[in-house]
Every structure is written in structure tokens, then in C-alpha cells.
Amino acid sequence: MTPAGARPGGGEAARVGWFPYALIAPAMLTLIAVGLVPFLYTVYLSFHEMRHAQIGDWAGLSNYRALLLNPRFWHSAGVSALFIATAVPLAFGLGLAGALILNRGICLRSVIIPVRFVPTMMAPAVVAILWKIMLAGSWGLISYNVIERFGILTGTSVLASPALALYALVLVDVWQWTPFMMLALFAGLQSLPETPYRAAAVDGATALQAFRRLTVPLMMPLMVVIGLLRLIDASKVFDTIFLLTGGGPGTATESVSLFVYKRVFDFWDLGPAAATAVVIWVMFFAFANGFYQVARRKLGAF
């Protein structure tokens, strides 16, 4: 079977000429207008001294230098990295497990899917408030009925503990985004072709072998795309962290988005904030690039 996604032969290229470019043109132009222009403006701002939202003198690299020398920036990058490294694989794993279960053919699937999807459908701010109601020290539902009742945590509460607060936030993020992974991976599983599996069954392969040798490679493009997108989005998580811990206790949960938020909305320090945006962008661009290359070569995803 020809691998899905094979492109037509070279002769096709001559015949289709400008057509593909016409297809991508609207998207490209739109992205340039609404995506590139504000970003370039941000880069422009990052090279200037900003006083009270008015562009001041040329500042060269001083905003960048101040940022990169600021230990608090690196701390927030570390917090974000830890957050992403814990939340995304967990959500992915649980989502994949859920997708596999759904794929098995269970009853009530048409009810379970929308219900299970509810967390992803909720506004992040509402999710934050919901989990505050659950986890708030002393008066939270889970805090009182589970944590305090069984004496799991003494002397502090989940969100007030520097050690646990970040993991509580990870829990909230996993709670919200696992259904997203689950649905996307489920759609992918549903789209897998039958024939290879029949052949494998004929050859006497076990379910596990079929999973490793067939499902994983076939699902790889989708898994990589979903994984990458979620990794990037996890760095931007803001509402939940802001409403549940405010970046604290101390700076234990001060992720990059909170770091930037403070500089923009509390201090109105737009120069360093713009520089932070650019630095983050560069870091993610390098990462996405590397990820893409690895996925392409090692995993055969692209």
C-alpha cells in the first residue's frame, strides 16, 4: 500500500504550477497581516526604551541584556519547563489510553464523548475558579473532605505549599486538556485503515505487537502535531495560574506568562516585556524546529 500522504509524481508539478500557491496564499497573507505585523512591532518595541507606553530612545540590546541577566526570568522559564514536561506527557498518556478504550467499542459512546469533553470546553477562567472551589485551603470541597479528613497535608494547603502548588496546577491542566488529546487521538484511531490489522491478525500478532508496529507508526503524524501544539500552548497557560496562586507562593508557580503579565499590566514596563516575548519566541522556534526535524527523521512523522 502506498504510504498515505504520498505526493503525486514530478509530472504533476508541471501540471499544477501556480495552483498550490493560490491555495496557500490567503492563509499566508492573513498570517502575515495579523500574525507577523504585531510581532514585528513587538520586536521594534523591544529595542527601545518604553516609558509609559510611549516609545522612547533607541535602547539597543539593553532590554535583552537586562532580561537575560535577570535570574527571575530564568526561574520562570524553569517553572514553565517543569510544568510543560509534567502536564503534557501526562495528558497525552491519559488521552491515548482513553482514546484506545473508546476505540474498543463501548456502549454509550455517543454520550460519553461529549460529557468527557466538557473540561476542554470550559473557559480557562471558569476552570480556575472551579478548582479554587475544590482545592482552596480549609474551605475547598476536596480540601475539607479528602485532604483534611484523611490528614494528608498538615500545616499547609495544596495551593499554599511551594512544593505542591505547581503540581496542583499541573493536575488542573491535565484535567482540562486530557479530553482534547483523547478526542484528537480517537479521531485518528478511527481513521486508521483496516487492512494492515487484518494482515497482522492473520500473521498471529498480539494486540500489543499490533499496537507497537502498526498503530504507533500510523498515528505518528497526528500524535506529533497534537503533542507539539499542546507543548506550545502549555507555556502560555495563564488564567489558571493567575487565579489559583498568583504566581506564588513566593515565585514557585511564576511561569513565563505570569512573569510577562506582571511586566505588562502591573509595571507597564513594555520594553522588557517585548524583549521577553521575542526571547520566548526564539526559544520556541528553535525547539519547534528541532522537534520537527527529529520527528521527521527519527519518527518518520513527516
Add this chain to the structure above:
Amino acid sequence: MASIKSLAASSARSKESEGASTARPGRSRGGRRRALFTALAVAWTAVGVFPVLWMAVMTVKPEALMFARPPVWAFTPTAEHVRHVLAEGFVWNLGRSLVVAGLSTALVVVVGTPAAYAFARFPIRRRDDLLLFVLATRLAPPVALVIPFYLIYARVGLLDTYTGLVLAYLTFNLSFYVWVLWSFCRDLPVELEEAARADGYSPGRVLIRVVLPLLRPGIIATSVLCFIFAWNEFLYAFMLGGKAVETLPVAVPKLITSQGVKWGELSVVGIAALAPIAAVVFVLQRHIVRGLTMGAVKG
């Protein structure tokens, strides 16, 4: 023409014949296994959704009992919270959110689908770089971009306009849509398109007549996700919107007042915001569930 149809039909038939509800490796060993998995799925769903159920109960719980320790299960419901939410005009916010999210998603689908298909099928020069560019528009934290956006919009007069907000949402939704749909496109069987071309269809016609129907489930799944992102977006709606374009997430902080948080009303708004999306997902899920196959996988 006939050849495509027959090809499509035979493809569908073969998948039909592969039989019903259980899909892939390891055929169901009968009802017991199925029941087990169903029980697992139900339990997992119940645990996951419990906090939301609690919030749903809070919509009619009197405020004094809300955080009672130990929790109160039996109480006389009150319509106070719902009444207050309606009186505050949150229905208007819901309407505005529908407009913004709907327009933005429609735009994304119209602009993004051809692009995703093109990236998957055609040897575009510097394809990898262009794809990374598409992704790049999503990489910077919105918190940092929102004020430059605000400053630009203030100058061109796009603040507090539907156009402005819809355009701003394109920055993250379009790249998401193109990337996800691209991976769906790659999985499409090439044979159908090649047959169509062999029959003399123009590339455009191939796209519209052959590819789009096959892509429909993928389009629906991805556009639902885009709709959800636009529906729930707060930061841009807050800074770039205003009185005329006050969407639902922006109206939520109104319930965190100087007299305390209106928990009941918040619960009402939180649950109400779910309703349109839940309805959409429930209705459209059979398209998503079917994935990309033409055949029927009974759900």
C-alpha cells in the same frame, strides 16, 4: 467520472465489510470485555466531570450553604443566581461570543482548508519553512503581544470592533487549524484524487468534489476545537474589545465584585457557556467519530 465513483464505492464497501463497531486490533471477545471497558469509561468520565457537576449544583444552591463544612447535599434550590445572571444581560454576551467565535471559525475554515490540503499534496517550494512560519505565529505568549496589538488597533481604529477581534483570533486559530488539518490531509488515500485527475478533473474540482467530502470529519473536528478556543478566549477579548464587543469570558470578572465573588452566578455563567458547545459536539460527534473513512463505523 464512473471510475471515481466505482473506486469510492469499492473503498466504502471494503470498509463496510470489515464489520461493525469494534475497530482495530484484538476483536472484542464478547460482551464482558465490552462491559468492562464501558464501566471503566463511565467511571473515568464520572471522576473527571465531578467538579463540573458540583458547579452545576452550585447554580441553584443558596449562598450560605455553598461552602458548608461538611458539604450540604439536601437544600431548597434557589433561582436567585439564574435570575441575577439574566438581569445582568449575560445573554447578550453569549450572543456576541457566538458571533465572534462563529465568524472567526468560519474564516479559519475557508482560508485554512485549501492551505492544509496544498501543503499535504503539492511539492511547494520551501514547504517546511512555510509550515514553520505558520506555526511561528503561535509561539509568542499572547500576554506579551496584547499591548502591541492594542497600540496598533488604537491607531487604525479597530478597538472594540468585531472585525478587530475576529482578525486577532486568526493569529492562533489559523495556525492550529492548518497544522492539524494538514496531518489529516496526509492520511487521505491518494488514489481517489489520482483517478479524478485521470478523468480530466481540474485540480480545483478535485479539491471540491473529491477531497472536501472525505475531509469533512477532519474539518469538523478541527473547526470545533477552533471554535472552542475562540469561545473561551479572554485576554484579547478583554483588551481589544470594549462595550460593543463584550464577549462572555470578559463578562465573567464582573461577578468578582468588591462585595465578594458571586459564586452562584459564576456557576450559572460557567455552565451556560458550556451549553452551545456541548450541543455542537453532541450533534457533530458522529462525523468526528467516523474519522476519515467513508465506511460506517457504528458508534
Add this chain to the structure above:
Amino acid sequence: MSARRTRQIVRKTWPVPLAALLLAIVPGLSPAQTWSYKDAAKPYTGRSITILDEVTPLQESMKALVPEFEKETGIKVDYQLLNHFEVISKGQADMLSGRGAYDAVMLHSPQMGLLLEAGVIRPIDEFLGNKALSNPALDRADFIEPAADSLTKFGGKTYGFLNWNYNVVYWARGDLLSHPTERAAFKKHFNYDLAPAKTLQQMRDIAQFFTRKKGEKLAGETLESDFYGIVLEGIKGGTTLWTVLDAFVKNFGGDLFDADGRPTVNRPENVAGVKFWAELWKYSPPGQAEYSLIDVPTVMGNGIAAQTLAWSDFVLGIDQPGKSKLAGKFLYAGSPANAQGKKRSAETEPSGIVISKHSKQPEATYLFIQWMVDKTTQQQLFAKSGGAGVPIRTSTWALPSLKQSRFTGLYAAMQESLKYGIAKPKAPKLYEIMDVLVGLVQEVGLGKKTADAALKEGQEKVTAICAKCTL
């Protein structure tokens, strides 16, 4: 003219010259005395202005009164209410970017430093001195001090009017404090009568006394869960630092800056104040480090703690039947003093309504904000809101709507606290300074740093931000 004719004329018209004479020699009797908004607004009828204010019950009542102003003056007013966070973000964005969509904006005192430095607030002195616009019955002496002056006066100019007078009051469980068994036990242990705390030291004693574990007795009943003597805001952010500073540190004689505006974070008085505050964490719920100013009233309303220092407007939301099972059992007092201190300070947050420099209708805007703070408007406001709100005028305390409300105890407490509360220092980088210090102070509360070490670090960090911090 014949003499007879002259006499006839004079007989008929004599009042006129007499009046003119009188008018000339008695200026105060001139018709301009009867000033009215209608007359003052004549040159500006038909103009439109947009106001941004914060959503509070009082401001919501104000919204209902705005049409009266519109009717009387013919000026169209778009009176928008947003919540706390939004008012700050959007108001500042609008003023700093020069967009000028809002003619008048409500500002909180920590914002003043930045906006004054940016020069985007328009002083109102020219309007105050303008007889055509200025209401002679304005009675600026009636505004609550020191809030009004500390907020609006700077560099010899006046920048807007006091508009909202947030304040922190002492809030305690009256039922517990008046329980005979508890009173007896307290007297036995501490040698003085149990009463609402007048001093910080008494507050600490009461906190210690009422911190009990599950199973122990409280007011004759066995506790089903732990109970705490006090709860305070402890989150990183919010108003935690301000409460520490104004309700504690200043009462020990300390302050953030010296008279020249230079940082003096680690002076011994500050250390003493922070230490005192941190010791109270022993008697607080374990999750205090996550408590914002919203959690604190929730904890009180749910009967988890005996005392708190909280923003008085939250009380209005909790101490109502149907909102809390303990409604009616609370009592209030002014923010406590330091038994050994000379200065007295309370945490308040005076906020004002200012005219934006970019406003195209400054006169019309001035008329509106003046009308907002007028005696008659304020009276109507409190009558309409049923006495629920925080006054900006001293005369408001005497209004029947307040005197007859169920919150007389709370109002007495507010009055007390407001005597000792001033606006925040006008430092442009105040938010940055606050951000640095609140993290350190929180660590002291959590027991991770000593007050000495934390404030020393704070001094270094703040000095790195600004050598001279206030304008």
C-alpha cells in the same frame, strides 16, 4: 421735562436705581449666587463624555442617577462600570496610550505615581477656580481626610476628586467574644476582659486563645474541624503587602520610604512590624499563603476563624441573611492600634475620579465628576443603595439611610479606620516594589526567612529599582 413729570418717573422707577446701588455696594447679593448645573452646562449642552468607574454597589446606584444629570445639563454621559482589574488595566492603557476614549477614569492610589509621572492626568484647579463651573456648595472641607488630600493633592495642584474610600476594618465573631464560658476562661488566662481588640497585642491574644483543634470545645460546642484565631490575606499579590505595611508596620513607627523618598525597607521598626505579623500565622489556617482578599471573607463567612482584618465592602456582601449562616453574629471595630506605638495607621485605599489629559471635553467632564461628589448626589446615592457603601464625605455618616441601616457597627468601624488611612506613596515604580516585597514578606510568614533577612534583601532589591522612589 417738567418737574412734575420727573417726579412721576422717579416714583415709578425708584426701585431700579436703588437696586443698582445695592448691587454695586453689596456684591454678595448678585444674582450669580444661585449657581446651578443647568446654567453652568449651557455652553456644553449636547456634548458627549465617557466615564470609566469601578463596579461597586454604590457606583451601580450612581448609574441609576446619571440620567438626572443628563436631563439637567443636556450633556450625554456614557457611564461605564468595570471590575477592579479591568478598571486598572483598561483605564491605564487608555490614558497612557493617548487613545483618550475615556474622559474621566477612576484611579486607585497606587496608580497615581505612574500616571502623574507620565503626565496624563489633568489638574482640576482651573475648574475649581472657575466661577462658572465650580459649585459654591461643593464644600471640599467635607471630604474625608486624610484620604482626600493625600490622594488628590500633589505638587501644589489638585488632581481629581475622592470617589471611593476602601478601608480595612477589624471583623470578629461577636457571638464568641460575648460567650460567658469563653469570657471567663479568657479573663483567667490573660487577666483582662475579652472584648473586640483595640490593640494589635489584644488581637494576638484573642487569636491565640481561639485557635483550637478539632474535638476541643468552642462556645460550649465540640469542634468538628480545626478552628483558627485569625485569618489574614497571605497571597503573593493582592493587598497582602499593604495590610502588612499600613495595619502593622506603620503602627510600629516604620515606613517604606523616608521623608526624601529613599527606600528604608529594613529599618528596625519595619522588622518589628513584620515579625509581629508573621507570628500571627501560627494562629491562622494552614492555607493562608494562598488567601486573597476574596478568600478571607469566605473563610470568615464559613465560620473557620474568629477574627480578621478585611476590606469593609466585603462585609456588606457576607453579613447578610442568606449569604452566610453567621450573618448577624459579627462585630466590627476600627483597625487596631499598637499598644506601645505612638503613630496609628490603618489600611485604606482612597480612590479617585480624574480627568484624562486627552479628554476633549474637560469642562463637561469636570461638571460631571463634580456632580458625582456633590453633597446632594451623595445623599441620594446612599438613600438609593439603602445605606450600603463607603462614604467619601464626613456629612454622610449622619445621613438617616446610614443611621438606620443594620450596619451601624460597621460604619463606626469604617469611620475609625478612615481617620488613620492615607493614600499610597506616589512612586511610579510602586507596583514593582510591591511585587518584590510581597514575596519576601510571604516567606517570613511561611517561616522560610527571618524578618531581618527578608527585609535586608528587600532593601537591596528596592534600591536596585529606584534610589529615590517617590515623585
